[in-house]
Amino acid sequence: MSSDVIVTVTLNAALHVAYTADDPAPDGITPVSRPRYRAGGRGVTVARVLRAFGHDVLAAGLAGGASGELIIQDLAKSGVPTAFTLIRGESRRLLRFAAPDPGGPALRFGEPGPYITTEELGRFAADYRRLMAGAAAVVLCGSLPDGLPADTYGSLVTYAAEAGVPVILDAGGEELKHAVGHGPDLVVAESGSSEPGPGALGETLVRLGAGAAAVAADGLVRAVTPDGAWTARVARAGGPDPAHPPARGALVAGLVPGQLLGWSWPDRLRHALALAAGGVGAWTAQAGGPEERDRVNLAEYERLLDAVRVEPPDGDPR
Numbered sequence: 001m002s003s004d005v006i007v008t009v010t011l012n013a014a015l016h017v018a019y020t021a022d023d024p025a026p027d028g029i030t031p032v033s034r035p036r037y038r039a040g041g042r043g044v045t046v047a048r049v050l051r052a053f054g055h056d057v058l059a060a061g062l063a064g065g066a067s068g069e070l071i072i073q074d075l076a077k078s079g080v081p082t083a084f085t086l087i088r089g090e091s092r093r094l095l096r097f098a099a100p101d102p103g104g105p106a107l108r109f110g111e112p113g114p115y116i117t118t119e120e121l122g123r124f125a126a127d128y129r130r131l132m133a134g135a136a137a138v139v140l141c142g143s144l145p146d147g148l149p150a151d152t153y154g155s156l157v158t159y160a161a162e163a164g165v166p167v168i169l170d171a172g173g174e175e176l177k178h179a180v181g182h183g184p185d186l187v188v189a190e191s192g193s194s195e196p197g198p199g200a201l202g203e204t205l206v207r208l209g210a211g212a213a214a215v216a217a218d219g220l221v222r223a224v225t226p227d228g229a230w231t232a233r234v235a236r237a238g239g240p241d242p243a244h245p246p247a248r249g250a251l252v253a254g255l256v257p258g259q260l261l262g263w264s265w266p267d268r269l270r271h272a273l274a275l276a277a278g279g280v281g282a283w284t285a286q287a288g289g290p291e292e293r294d295r296v297n298l299a300e301y302e303r304l305l306d307a308v309r310v311e312p313p314d315g316d317p318r
Contacts, residue, residue: 006050006256007131007138009156010043010061011124012113012145013084014092015071021097032097039074040094042170043141045249047080049275050256052296058083060131062124062145064114065090083131085124089114092145113145121148128156132163137260139252140184141170153179168259169210170252181209186259188252191217198222199229214255214272221251221273223265232269232310234277251276266310274304 016039019032047059059080063071064087071091072082092113098106132138138160140153153175160167161183169176169184180187187210191198198215202224205213212225220233254272257263263271278300 004136005056005058005134006047006260007058007060007083007135008043008047008050009128009138009140010041010059010142011116011148011152012041012092012143013044013061013063013068013071014040014094014110015067016040016094016096018096018098020100022100037070037074039071039078041142042249042252043139044071044075044080045247046139046141046170046253046256047075048078049250049253049296051078051080053257055257056136057081058131058135060084060128062087062114062116062120063091064088067091067093083127085120085127087114087116087120089116113143116145116147118147121152125155125159129159129163132160132165135160135163135165137166137168137256139168139170139256140179141249141252143171144175150174151178154182157182157184166259168252168256170248176205180205183209183211185211186255187213188248188255189213189215190248191215199224199231202229214251214269216248216251216276221269221276223269225265228265228312230265230269230310230312232266232273232308234273234304235307235309247276269310270305270308273308274301277304277308 015037018036022031024030043061044059047057050057057080059075060083063084068084068086068091072084075082092111095109096106098104140156144152153169153171157167157169157179167184168186168188169179170188171179172189176189187205189201189205191201198217199222202213202215202222206224206226212223214221214223220231223230251272254275255268258268258271
């Protein structure tokens with residue numbers, strides 16, 4: 001494996017299955033179209049977006065059953081190489097049923113993730129350590145499936161650090177609490193209404209061990225480092241748009257190149273937020289959720305790049 005490869009890890013990969021539903025038939029059965037499949041999970045989105053910008057990537061993680069095979073096949077169609085550790089359980093599916101009208105409602109259903117055995121975790125850990133031997137960086141993304149301890153990401157951060165590989169961690173909850181003390185180079189997180197603001201959360205993450213933190217909240221992104229802090233938002237009439245927050249997977253992907261190449265934080269945030277605010281579009285015919293945004297729209301990206309405003313701590317726009 002080339003030393004320029006960015007490895008993305010998705011431990012709870014998902015298969016997105018999209019149907020178009022018609023009106024119910026007289027027998028009460030609602031006919032649907034043939035399913036369309038798409039590999040999902042934030043690590044998968046990160047790999048696809050980085051690939052679209054010409055980076056060498058390798059998508060790794062856990063995959064199993066027929067759904068796992070379809071995840072791997074779909075990534076291959078997108079030109080994304082894979083190195084998933086195979087498991088006995090079935091990778092989860094996210095089901096979407098939409099009306100033929102693009103503006104119509106859609107129903108979404110999510111299956112639980114597979115249970116991961118101790119033996120499967122051991123095989124993945126061995127595969128992961130081999131991948132670290134030739135990686136330029138590793139991106140750890142998303143939730144953990146059943147059976148994995150909350151400190152799984154912490155161990156993966158440590159393995160990467162031992163190999164001298166920079167770590168970008170995208171996690172929340174208990175997984176983040178256990179991992180941040182292991183010293184990831186960059187943590188990407190979200191701040192909800194019941195949590196501290198993005199600035200306070202970012203400062204806490206850096207104090208606990210993160211090299212830097214990028215926290216999304218209410219349509220903006222706050223980056224906190226030991227040397228300073230910056231706030232980025234897309235300039236819109238009336239301010240940020242909480243109804244359309246940055247797409248998390250695209251935001252993470254946008255922050256990776258700057259982390260590796262040493263871009264200034266204003267440049268990192270402009271690139272990442274332009275992607276997350278709409279430069280990465282939905283794969284479904286109808287508007288999809290953030291987890292489905294993995295196709296780069298260069299024209300929209302360039303438009304948004306000019307619209308992103310970055311403010312340093314003193315509030316003066318740059």
